[in-house]
Amino acid sequence: MPDNSSIYQDIFKVRAYEVDVSNHLSVVSLANYLQEVAGAHAAALGIGMFDLKAQGLTWVLMRLKLNIIRQPMHLEELTVQTYPTGFEKIYVYRDFQVLDAEGQLVAFATSTWLVIDIEKRSMVRVPDFILSIPLLNDREFYAPAKNKIPKITQADFQKKFRVRWHDLDINRHTNNAYYFQWVLESLYPQFLESKQLQEIDLVFRVESVLGDEVESHQQMLSTDFFVHSLRRPSDGKELAQATTLWINKTGWKN
């Protein structure tokens, strides 16, 4: 029997291979934590990847907007909570909260998911068995991200990546978290060292597969605000768009 509860949580103790050079949990690892609890919750509700697959359907993460209040350190024990917050036409919304050992909120996120028909590669209306899952009603929701991400008019910096065998998930697509990594790697190391990410808003457009070459472009819109684009030169497709907002490390508690 699937567990019916509208909220799911798991504990993550930050490991040495999940931190950056400053010994703080990397944004990529944090994105992986969120994905892990989202998948586990969906499975517990009977709407997991395997449940959908049995009906020729699958989940696609369309957008994730992540806000970081404090970047936790190595060995900190985090409680990562997630809960579906609503439906709208073809969209399913799911929020996340990350709490530290003292129960303080260190990060939160809102995400938008689609259901697609695997064979037709097209979006479908949210099926009834998904619409019937319990939603959380006793918590303030984060507004789902709906604004358009601006287009890059002139790229300031660009880096190239090639999708590795180790980057693939069981669907043989690049694990979403690498999109976060490629976006962030487009910034100069000196910038990554001196600033801390406050918000990343990432729109996933096209999946990538083994061997794909991906270009990560970015343009600075203001001192601490960037727009990003991941592109695949082989077919000119834009794989993802993102914005990132940064603050100085000195303004942080840790």
Add this chain to the structure above:
Amino acid sequence: MPDNSSIYQDIFKVRAYEVDVSNHLSVVSLANYLQEVAGAHAAALGIGMFDLKAQGLTWVLMRLKLNIIRQPMHLEELTVQTYPTGFEKIYVYRDFQVLDAEGQLVAFATSTWLVIDIEKRSMVRVPDFILSIPLLNDREFYAPAKNKIPKITQADFQKKFRVRWHDLDINRHTNNAYYFQWVLESLYPQFLESKQLQEIDLVFRVESVLGDEVESHQQMLSTDFFVHSLRRPSDGKELAQATTLWINKTGWKN
């Protein structure tokens, strides 16, 4: 007070972002698990990275030989145990055992560590405060790997990688696990799909840093046995050598 016990263990539940396309724990993630418990045990014994740093010293992993009996699947709960097994001149040996939920051994490893003087970048004799840690006496040890890794005489395949900001550990060197990834990525995807790694023996020679280009060479010595070399073209240095031994997936329980 440091914990004195000669054996240390932690539980790892295999996460979705730690598996390969076949939903089994990747070798890279497994190497990260080993590193995590080794670091935690050293810290508990008062000989952790920070303890050594206070004396101008640091740990360097010189060799890791990993044997895989069965590759665990997503969501399996693994107990990873580690214990120091002995000293020899400048070497410190540490073994690992990975057990599944039924207590069955799924992987084991032996590792060789050096202590180096950070300033002089040179090896030192194992200091007394490390020699005084308790060793495990009630368990059969794996023989430390000491044989020479053969040189590549003719490279069959080669891939290039560039060290990313996200590949760095807090010492600003590439996390050891990426050496495993680069070695394995040098094999054809079709090979990685149809075979399962039985043994990898990796000798770390030179650290790499942000922006380094690394070439991963391999040569097939027999059907299922390869020799590998990671090289940095900028200075011609060999960063690591390895051998890998593979068996057909059909011969596996899972």
